[in-house]
Amino acid sequence: MSARITPQTPALQALRMRLHAQHQPVVLMRTDCHVCRAEGLAPRSQVLIIAGDRTVQALLYQIDSDLLKAGQIALSEAAWDALDIHEGDFVQVRHPPMLESLSAVRARIHGHRLQTTELQAIVRDVVDGRYTDVALSAFLTATAVLPLDMQETIHLTRAMVDVGDRLQWQAQIVVDKHCVGGLPGNRTTPLVVAIAAANGLVMPKTSSRAITSPAGTADTMETLAPVDLDLDTLRKVVEKEGGCVAWGGAMHLSPADDIFVRIERELDIDTQGQLIASVLSKKIAAGATHIVIDIPVGPTAKVRSRETAEHLAHHLSEVAASFGLVLRCLFTDGNQPVGRGIGPALEARDVLAVLRNEADAPQDLCDRVALVAGAVLELGGVAKEGEGFRLAHETISSGRAWEKFQRICAAQGGFREPPQALYVEPLLATTSGRAVHIDNRKLSRLAKLAGAPESPAAGIQLQVHLGDEITRGQPLMFLHTQTSGEMAYALAYVQDIGDIVKIDP
C-alpha cells in the first residue's frame, strides 16, 4: 500500500508496546489525541499508519492513561514490523483509502458472479491487510451460500497464486501431496518425501506449523532438522537431494490462503470451491506439476461420504487440469488417529520408527504412507500403475528411505534425534472391555495442555486403537510434559472431562 502524505497530517511519535495480535496490526492512541479529534477517529476505527514510503492499515483502540504521552502512538508488533521503524520515529495517521473491492463482495452477496479482475482486486486487498474480519467473513460466507462455480474457482485460484511468490524448478515433473482435513498424528509427509526423493523424484515440500492443533508437519520436522529455510537454501537442498520438508510460512506462497483459513476455521465452513482454491493455489505457487490428494473419508472426518469425496475429486481434477496440473485423489480410511504420537517429537518418533524399520513401528502409519507414496511414485512415472504401493514399502524396508531422509536432514542443516520429555505419566484404564470410541478433539486439547507444540517434547503417546481389548489398569496413553505444573494441569483436565477412550464391557 502507498498513500500520499499531505503536509497537514500531523506526526506522532511511535512507541513499541510489544503487543502480540497475530497478523493484526493494532495501534493505541490517547482519547484526547489531536489527530483522533481532527480525523474523527473512534475506537475500533481502521486507520492508515504512514512511515516514509511504508504504510500499514491498523485497528485503533483509544486509551485514557499516562501509558501514552500526548503526541505518542503505541504500535503492536505486526504494525511495527510492517513499517520497519525504530523507537522514537514519527508516523502519520489517517483514514484508510476506500476499500473499492468491497463493492465486488457486495455484488457477490447480491448474487452476481465474480470476474477475474474483481477476484484479483479482492485477493490483493486481503493480502495487503485491508480486509477486516467483517469483510473477510462476508466474502467467504457469500461464496459458501452461493458456492463458487468452476470459473470462479479457477479465477480465485489464479488470483491467490498471482498475489504471492512462485517457486520454479528445472525438473519436468515436480510432485507434491496434500491431505484434506488431517487426522491426528497423520504424519505421512516426511516419509512420502523421503520415498519419492529416494526414487529420483523432485518433491520440494513446504508445510505449515500448528495453528490450533498440537503439531503441524513443520513442527514435527523441526524436531528432526531445521525447517526455517530461506529460498536459496531450500533450492540447494532440493537440487542436491530431490526433496525437502521446510516451513512454508516465510515463503509468501499464496499468502491469502493463510488469512482465509483462519476465518474458515472459526466458522467451521470449508466449501468445495474454497478448499480447491486453497489447496491448488499453494501447490501451484510451490511449483508442483503432479499432485496426490489424500481424502480421508469417515463419519467424523471432514469428508463424510464416498459421494462427497468423488464430487470433490472430480472438481479438483478439473481445476487442476485448467492449470496444466496432473492430479490423483486417494480415498482413505478417516475413522481414527494414525500412529501413536500426538505432539511434535512424539510424532517424529513414529516417523523414525517407520524409517528405521523398528519392530514396533506403527503399522497403520506405515501402510498409509505406502498408499500415498505409492500414488506419488506412479504419478511421477517411476512406478508402473499398481506397483507404487509395493515399491514404496520396498523403499522403506530396504533402508533407502531412511538413508535419503538423513541426507535431506543433513542438507537442511543437520539431522537430530527428537527431544524426550522430562515428565511422563500413564493414564490407566479404569474398566476392562473393548475400545469403541476415541475422542480426537479431547486428545488434541490434552496434548496442547501438556505443552504441545510450544514444548516440542510434550504431547501424548496413544497405546490403544479402536477395537482393542483393554484390561483394567492397562495404560491407555502416556502423557509427556516438560514441567510438573503442566503435568498437574493436564491430569486435572483429564479428571474433569471424562472418558477420552470409551470402553464397552
Add this chain to the structure above:
Amino acid sequence: MSARITPQTPALQALRMRLHAQHQPVVLMRTDCHVCRAEGLAPRSQVLIIAGDRTVQALLYQIDSDLLKAGQIALSEAAWDALDIHEGDFVQVRHPPMLESLSAVRARIHGHRLQTTELQAIVRDVVDGRYTDVALSAFLTATAVLPLDMQETIHLTRAMVDVGDRLQWQAQIVVDKHCVGGLPGNRTTPLVVAIAAANGLVMPKTSSRAITSPAGTADTMETLAPVDLDLDTLRKVVEKEGGCVAWGGAMHLSPADDIFVRIERELDIDTQGQLIASVLSKKIAAGATHIVIDIPVGPTAKVRSRETAEHLAHHLSEVAASFGLVLRCLFTDGNQPVGRGIGPALEARDVLAVLRNEADAPQDLCDRVALVAGAVLELGGVAKEGEGFRLAHETISSGRAWEKFQRICAAQGGFREPPQALYVEPLLATTSGRAVHIDNRKLSRLAKLAGAPESPAAGIQLQVHLGDEITRGQPLMFLHTQTSGEMAYALAYVQDIGDIVKIDP
C-alpha cells in the same frame, strides 16, 4: 452468561487499563503468563473472564513488557464494566464455552431456513457478546445472499424484541415514526413529536446518537434539553406531556439491533428482511402501535426506485400486521440534504426556526415535517384522511407545536438554547453558475472534521440548495468550530478534496 469455576483455574489480578474499544471487551495478558500456557491461549483467542458470578467474553492480546507484572491481567473498559470489579480484584480466565448457535448459522449458510428457536439462540448469544465479528458477519451475509423470508423475518423480529426490555403504555394508540436511510440534516423527529403530542397523541420517542454521522437525533435534541433519561423519568415525561425525545441507548430496547447495524454499516448491506426486523423490533420494544415510515427515494438515497420502495412497504406492512401493528409508508424526495444545519446545534437551530415560525426557517424541513406529522396525525385518528398535512402546518403556525415542545423540554429537565461555535468561517464560491450537485459524503466528513458531534456547536451551515444561481464570492456554507486548530484542519481538508458543491457555468 455463567460458567462453572473449577478449583484448578488459577486467578489473575485485574488491572484497569482505561482502554476504549467500544462494546468490545479486550484483555491483555503476558505472553509468558502461566494461564495462557496452561489453557493454550494465543493472541486473538476468545477468552471467558470470570469474576464471582459475572462473566464476560473478551478478545485476548498478549504483551511482552513490564506494563503487566506476572499474575496480572489488564482489562478494557467494556470488560471492566461488564464484570463490575474493582482495582486489584481477582479474575479467572478460560476458554469460552462452545458457541452452539453457530451451528444454526452454518446450517443457514448451507441453505437451511432458520426456525424461531434457532433465531432466538443466535440473538441471545449476540447480545451476550459471544459472537465475534467473523460470526456476526457470517450470519448477516448468509441472510443477505439468501434473503430472510417472511417467516424468518417475523421470527427474527420477535427474537430481537424478546431479548431486550419492552416499554408498555396506558394509551390505546402509541404513535412512532422512522426514516429509512436518513438524509443529512433531516431532523424531523423533534418537530413531529411536538406536533403529535400537541394534538393529543402519545409519542414516546427514543433515538440514537451519531455513530458515523455528524449528528444523531439524540445529539441534536441534547443541545435543547437533557436526553439521557432513565425509564422512570421517560415514563413521567410521556404521561405528563404525551411525548418525549430521549436517547434510547441506555434502554436495552432490541439491543441486538445496535450490534447488527454496526456490521451492516461496515459492509454497506441492508437487505429488506434485516431492515424490517431492525426497524420493527425497535418500535415494538418501545411500545408503538401505529407507525409511519418515511422512505426517501432518490438516486443516492438508500432506496433508489419507487418499485423497491413499494416492495419494502408491502413487506413492512405484512410483518407489522403479524405483530398487530398499524403501519403507513410515505415515499418522499431523497435527492438532497434537508434544512441548512449539519451538526447537533446547527440542526437544532433549524428545528427552532421552524417551531418559532421564523421568517428564514428552512421551508423544505417545514414541509417534510408536515408530511410526516400529517401521516402520524391521520394514523393516530386525530386528523381525517387527507387533512393531516394541513393540521400539522396549523399546529406549527399557531405556535402550539412550539409551546408543546417547550413543555416536553421542561419535563425532560429544562429547555436550553443550542450553543454557538466560537469560530465561524465562510466557504466562498470560486465561480458563478448553477448548483448542480451537493456531495453529501464530503459534507458529512467536513462537519465531523469541524468537531461534530463531540463539539455540539460544530458543523456546517449550508447556504445553497440544488438549482440555486450562485455568484462568485458568495458564501456556499459556513464552517463552525470550537477551536482554531479544528478550523485550520477543516479548511485544509476543503483545499484538499475539491468541490463539495458543484457549480455549472
